[in-house]
Amino acid sequence: MNIQATAQIFTEELQAISDMAKNFASKELVAKREENDHYPFGELFTETIKNASDVGFYGVNLPAEYGGTGMGYSALSSILENLSMADASMAGIIFTNAAAIEIINQASRDTDCSALYNMLSAKEALPIAFSSFTGIGEMEIPGASEKGEITGRINFLCLGGISRYAVLPARESTHGARISYYILDLDKHGIKKSEPVYSLGLHACPGVDVFLEKVPAILIGLSGKGIKYFQSMQSHLSLGAAALSLGILKGSFMEALQYTKDRFQGGRQIINWSEVRMILANMAIEIQAGQSCLAAACNELENGVTEWEKTACAIAIHVAEMACRATVDGVQLLGGNGYMKDYGQEKRMRDAHQAQCLLGMAPVRKMELIDLIIKESQ
Amino acid sequence: MGEIRLTRKEKEKYLSHDPKITDVINSLVTHYKLPKSKALYKQIDTAIALARKFNEEVVKPVYKQIDLNVTQDNEYLCWDVINKANEWGFNTLFIPKMFGGQGMNLIAMYPFVEEIASVCVGLANVVCVHYLGFATLCASWNLKLMNEISREVKRGEKTGNPCLISLAITEPGAGTDVEETMLIDRGRIETIGQKVEGGYSVNGSKIFISNGHVSTWHILICYTNKNKPSGTTVMLAVKNGMKGFRFGHREKKMGQKACVASELIFENCFVPDKYVCMQWSDLSERSSKSVVEVIQTVIDNVVSSTRAGVAAFAVGAARGAYETALAYSRKKIVNGIPLINHQWAQSMLAEMYKNVNMGRAAYMESAYANAMHGLAKTLSVRPIFYADMLVPSWCFTMISPIFNLKIMTWLFRLLNFYRYPQESAEIQSGWASLTKFGCTDLGIINTQKAIQLMGIDGCRHDIGAEKYLRDAKLLQIYEGTNQLNRINLFKNLVGRSMPEVKVF
Numbered sequence: 001m002n003i004q005a006t007a008q009i010f011t012e013e014l015q016a017i018s019d020m021a022k023n024f025a026s027k028e029l030v031a032k033r034e035e036n037d038h039y040p041f042g043e044l045f046t047e048t049i050k051n052a053s054d055v056g057f058y059g060v061n062l063p064a065e066y067g068g069t070g071m072g073y074s075a076l077s078s079i080l081e082n083l084s085m086a087d088a089s090m091a092g093i094i095f096t097n098a099a100a101i102e103i104i105n106q107a108s109r110d111t112d113c114s115a116l117y118n119m120l121s122a123k124e125a126l127p128i129a130f131s132s133f134t135g136i137g138e139m140e141i142p143g144a145s146e147k148g149e150i151t152g153r154i155n156f157l158c159l160g161g162i163s164r165y166a167v168l169p170a171r172e173s174t175h176g177a178r179i180s181y182y183i184l185d186l187d188k189h190g191i192k193k194s195e196p197v198y199s200l201g202l203h204a205c206p207g208v209d210v211f212l213e214k215v216p217a218i219l220i221g222l223s224g225k226g227i228k229y230f231q232s233m234q235s236h237l238s239l240g241a242a243a244l245s246l247g248i249l250k251g252s253f254m255e256a257l258q259y260t261k262d263r264f265q266g267g268r269q270i271i272n273w274s275e276v277r278m279i280l281a282n283m284a285i286e287i288q289a290g291q292s293c294l295a296a297a298c299n300e301l302e303n304g305v306t307e308w309e310k311t312a313c314a315i316a317i318h319v320a321e322m323a324c325r326a327t328v329d330g331v332q333l334l335g336g337n338g339y340m341k342d343y344g345q346e347k348r349m350r351d352a353h354q355a356q357c358l359l360g361m362a363p364v365r366k367m368e369l370i371d372l373i374i375k376e377s378q
Numbered sequence: 379m380g381e382i383r384l385t386r387k388e389k390e391k392y393l394s395h396d397p398k399i400t401d402v403i404n405s406l407v408t409h410y411k412l413p414k415s416k417a418l419y420k421q422i423d424t425a426i427a428l429a430r431k432f433n434e435e436v437v438k439p440v441y442k443q444i445d446l447n448v449t450q451d452n453e454y455l456c457w458d459v460i461n462k463a464n465e466w467g468f469n470t471l472f473i474p475k476m477f478g479g480q481g482m483n484l485i486a487m488y489p490f491v492e493e494i495a496s497v498c499v500g501l502a503n504v505v506c507v508h509y510l511g512f513a514t515l516c517a518s519w520n521l522k523l524m525n526e527i528s529r530e531v532k533r534g535e536k537t538g539n540p541c542l543i544s545l546a547i548t549e550p551g552a553g554t555d556v557e558e559t560m561l562i563d564r565g566r567i568e569t570i571g572q573k574v575e576g577g578y579s580v581n582g583s584k585i586f587i588s589n590g591h592v593s594t595w596h597i598l599i600c601y602t603n604k605n606k607p608s609g610t611t612v613m614l615a616v617k618n619g620m621k622g623f624r625f626g627h628r629e630k631k632m633g634q635k636a637c638v639a640s641e642l643i644f645e646n647c648f649v650p651d652k653y654v655c656m657q658w659s660d661l662s663e664r665s666s667k668s669v670v671e672v673i674q675t676v677i678d679n680v681v682s683s684t685r686a687g688v689a690a691f692a693v694g695a696a697r698g699a700y701e702t703a704l705a706y707s708r709k710k711i712v713n714g715i716p717l718i719n720h721q722w723a724q725s726m727l728a729e730m731y732k733n734v735n736m737g738r739a740a741y742m743e744s745a746y747a748n749a750m751h752g753l754a755k756t757l758s759v760r761p762i763f764y765a766d767m768l769v770p771s772w773c774f775t776m777i778s779p780i781f782n783l784k785i786m787t788w789l790f791r792l793l794n795f796y797r798y799p800q801e802s803a804e805i806q807s808g809w810a811s812l813t814k815f816g817c818t819d820l821g822i823i824n825t826q827k828a829i830q831l832m833g834i835d836g837c838r839h840d841i842g843a844e845k846y847l848r849d850a851k852l853l854q855i856y857e858g859t860n861q862l863n864r865i866n867l868f869k870n871l872v873g874r875s876m877p878e879v880k881v882f
Contacts, residue, residue, distance in 0.1 A: 133837075198840070265555060276861070279861075336553055353826070367720075
C-alpha cells in the first residue's frame, strides 16, 4: 500500500472517530450539561463514564493487545476537541486517563509492563486517576518506602473519587531526590480521600485530596525515572490539552455566533454591530490558527518529525491562552445572559481557565520549553 | 540659561489644545476648586479604615461559605451580612446629612467599595448597590422623595430593618439599549407605565436587578410609549407590597453570587402620583433642552457615578487576586525554590500590582470628575459643602420640610437639568466609561494572572483566587457593556469636536 492510500485510510478513520465523538457529545453531554455542572456533586456522570468506556474512549492510547484501540494522538485530540465543544468535563476524564496510561506506555519502553496492562484491561479498571492538572515540579510528592509503600499527600488527584486505580509519583526514601511512578488501588487500606474539591470548572471531572499511609503500590517502569516518564507524557498529552481547549473555544464561538444572530440590540441583530463582528472575527481567527497548529503538531508526532515535542508544548500553552481570552469574550457577546447558567458560555469560560492548568502551571511550562530550546542550542 | 516666559495669550493658546487640563487631570481641578481637601482626605481614610474593619469582622469569615450556599441553593439570601451592614450604618453613610444620612463625601465611596471588593465583589455589591438606586433617585432631583425615602432608610437603620433601594432598568429584551437615548427608541422595550387617574399603571418586567429581592424600594424606569421611549421616560418609586408588584425568579449567575439578581414583575401595578420621581411630561414644560436631552443628562449622571463604582469593584477584584497570588507565592515551592523567588513570578506580581494602582488612579480621576461635573457637583458648591459638613443632623431634620416645597425641586432641576453644561456631561460620562472598561479589563487580566501563577490551586474554591475571576467577569457586562462604554468614551472625549463623526 502506498503512502497516499495509508493517509487516506488514516483520514477516514479519524473522520469516523470525530463523528463518533460528536454523536456521543450530542447524545450524552449536551442535554445534561447544567445537571453535571451542579454542586454539591451527586452521582456524576456514572452512566456516561461507563458509556465512554463502551465506545473505547479510554483505550485510545492503550495498546491494542490489551483492549485499547492504539489509534494514537490524532484520534485522542479529535475526541477531546469534539467532546469539549459540548462539555469539557468528559474530555477532562478521558484526558486524565490517557495521561496515566501514557506514563505506563513510556515505562513499557524500559520494562515489561504487560502485568500492569492486564490489570487495567479488567472491567471497570478505567478510567485511571491522575494528577493531570499538576506539573511534577510543583507537586507535593509523597514518599515511597523500600517495600513500595506510599505515605504522604497528593492534592487534587483528578478522578481520585471515582476511579479504582491511581497513577502517582513518589520520592524514594533511600534516594530522596529520585522520583518514580507507582500505580495503586484506591480501595486499599490506608487511603483517606477528601470530598471532591469544588473548583472553577470541569465540575464533572473532579479531583480529591488524597492522604496515604503506608499504602502498597506497584512500581511503574524503572525506579527513579519518574521525571523522564512525566516529561514524555507531558509532550504527548500536550496535543490533547490543546485539543480540549480548542474544543471549548469552538463551542463558545458557535454559541456566540448563534446568539448574536438571534438577538437584537439598538434595532438590529447584534451581529450587525461591527464592534461585535470584530470580537467574533478575533475568535474565528484564534480557532483557525489553533486548528491549523494542532493539525500540524499531530502530523509531526504521527510522522516522527524531530522536535515534535516542542511544537506540541508550544501549541498547548498557546491554544489554552487563546481559549481563556476568547471564552471571556464569548460570555461578553451574550451580555448578561452569557453570565448566567441558562447558557453554556459561563461554563466554557470557567472550563477554559481550569483547562489552562492541565499538565502544570502555564508559566512553568513556558520556562521548561525555553530551557529545552536553550539547552539544545548550546 | 535664559528663562522662557509665556504671555497670557500664548498660555491660553497652548492650553486650549487637546488634551485640555480640565479634561484629563480631574484631580488637579478638584483640589483647586473643592474647599477643605484636608477634610475630604480624612473622610476617605475613615471610609477605608471602616471598610477594612468590616472586612475583618464580617466579610472574611463568611464570604466563601455564602458563595457555596448560593451555589447549592439559589434561593439563599445573605441576610446576616445585609443586617450587619445596616447595623454598621452603611446604608446611610453616603447619603447627605440634609436627607438624614451621615454625609460622607461621595468621593470616599469609591475607595470604600474597593476595600470590600478586594475580599468579595459580591458582598461589596450587596453593601453598595443600594447607592445605585439612591443615585438614580437623586438624579431625578425630586427633593421631596429623596428626603422621604432617605429618611426611611435612616429609620431602617435605627430599627434594625434594612431599607435598601434598588434600580430597575434592564429588561429581558433590552440591556445596553436602556442606557443610551440614541439606542433606546430602536430597542425592544416592554415595561410600560400608563398614566391613569392618580398615578401610573405599570405592566412589564425587569431583569438582572441587583439586590432586588432584599430591597424595600425599587426605582423603576419605564416608558409611556414603547415606540418612543426616549421621550416618554418615567421614573417611579415602587415599594414592596404595592399591588401588582412581585418578585420573579433569581438568576443563576457565574459569580457575585452573594448579590441576588432578581426579576421584578409588574402586572397592573398602580404607583400613586406621590411616588413619581420624574415624568417626561413635567420635563417638556421647559424649553431650553428637549426631554430626550434631559433624560440623557439623568442617565449620564447616574451611570457616571456608578460606572466609577464598578471600576472600583474591578480594582478590588484585581487587588484581591493579586494579594491572594502574592500570599500563595510566598509559601509555594516550585522546582525546589519558593515561587516568589522566581524572577518571572516577581515580574507577574509586579504587573498585577501595577494594574491595581493604575486602576485606582483611573477610578479616582473619574470620582473627581463626578465631584466637579456630575451628580455630586451640587454637594461640591461651597455653601452646601460646608453646610453638609458642619451643620448638625438634627438641624437638617428640623428644616427638612423645606424639601417638600415644589420650588426646591424646580430650583435643583433648573440647575442640574436645564443649566447643565454639555462640557460637564462629556467629561464625567467620558471618564466614567474610560475607567469602567479600563479597570474591568484590568480586573480580568489580574484574575487570570493569579490563576496562571497558582495553577490548579488557583482554581480551588477553598484557596480563593478563582472566585475573583468569576466575580470580575460581570463587571465587564453591567452598567453598560464595555463595548458600549468604549463608544461612549469615543463620543464624549474623542469625537465630540468632529462633525463628521457618527456613533451608534
